[in-house]
Amino acid sequence: MQSRADLKNRLVAQAREEGFAACRICRPWDVPEVPARLDAFLSAGFHGQMGWMAQRTHWRGDPAELWPEARSVIMLAESYSPETDPMEVVGRPDRGAISVYARGKDYHDLVKKRLKRLARWLIAEAGGEVKVFVDTAPVPEKALGQASGLGWQGKHTNLVSQDWGNWAFLGSVFTTLDLPADPAETDHCGSCRSCLTACPTEAFPAPYQLDARRCISYLTIEHKGPVDEELRGKLGNRIYGCDDCLAACPWNKFAVAASDIRYAAREGLDAPRLEELARLDDAAFRSKFSGSPIKRIGRDRFVRNVLYAIGNSGDPALKSITQSLIGDPDPAVADAARWAEQQLS
Known part of the structure; x- marks a missing residue:
């Protein structure tokens, strides 16, 4: 019978095969700071017209409430790093500047398909139950990303990694399996602004x-x-x-190439x-x-x-x-x- 550590190693390898830049694991309850941060954000009115952010706050603030049976959260990052300077078009006033992530195929479809394939692989290998999420449910992906060691939430509030910069989509696989957790990442922004x-x-x-x-x-x-x-x-x-703000981050010197050509413009x-x-x-x-x-x-x-x-x-x-x-x-x-x-x- 394979050990939990062996299963995790094989899971990480399989995630790489699927094209993910990184795979880390945390617990659903590893983000106790989220409720207070969410409350402060909403109380200040920073969410503007995004009324949905003020709904289901018990789930958005506590992933353990989203699916109480879950014991592990597999956090995954998929690179969409641009091949050219994304700020070049900003200097061309007769042209429109479209965010890099939206110039190609919709990432929701691509990432979710990879997540589902990885989840099916996990079930076939070890059983258990799974649920996959990619930016369409009340899941605090960035906080879970930091708790799992994927990266840290930078001063621009996006996730940053020493290994792949900040050009990445995040996805998660919640599972009832008890997998070994990774240490949380620490902040490496320093005095940079x-x-x-x-x-x-x-x-x-x-x-x-x-x-x-x-x-x-x-x-x-x-x-x-x-x-x-x-x-x-x-x-x-x-x-x-x-x-x-993404393009300005110095950690992008470590950005890895986008894993899927469909992210290209x-x-x-x-x-x-x-x-x-x-x-x-x-x-x-x-x-x-x-x-x-x-x-x-x-x-x-x-x-x-x-x-x-x-x-x-x-x-x-x-x-x-x-x-x-x-x-x-x-x-x-x-x-x-x-x-x-x-x-x-």
Whole structure:
């Protein structure tokens, strides 16, 4: 009969075979600090319109409550490290800057399939029950990532590793099996403030704190309706997400190559022309972003973002586009078009 240690070693090897950059294990109850941190975040209103974060807080704050029978949490990191400088497009005002993770295939689908294959392998080898999660359930992945030793939550609140930087998707396999746990990772940010000073909107009120209401990723993806005018100019040409704080992290010198070519940018999504994106109707938007995480925000919110970027472009030649969208049926799009036209006048 194989020992628990042998099973764990084989599990880690199998995770590598599946393409994961790292595999570590912790207990569901190894994150006692999460409830207080979550409460402070919500009490400050930092979650903005993300009302779902204030729901199921008993699960979100305590993974042991999510599935009481679970005895181990297998935490996995999958690299999506870009091959080129992700900030290059930010200096091209006629183009749209799309976050690296959203330029290719939707990571939810790819990571979940790998997690399920790994979970099936584990059941076949040792029995037990499993549940897999990837960013779609009230699971504090980053806190569990630190508790398992995958990395630590940096000052930008994202997980950072000495081995693979911070360009990684996280997934978890909860299991009733009692597997040997790894030691938690310690903080290695030191006095560095690179990620904090890189933020265009000053979304970090303090190190390790994020006010989502000022975060460009939140504003371009989660926020419904018009964006506060004070922040529109700071969006630059970022039309879906933002990589500034991630790209600034010095630990990325150890970043490992993306494990799946499907994370590479689709043709035209590394630096798409704003003029072409602004002309998308609903059908064209759905076709262009089929299988992409961008599709979930819908045409209206996406074109709203594109119009803010056009307003920030300084290119009067784009005024014809803004004028054509002033009468758009969506109020936020029409408002963004009027604002952009004023900026270009």
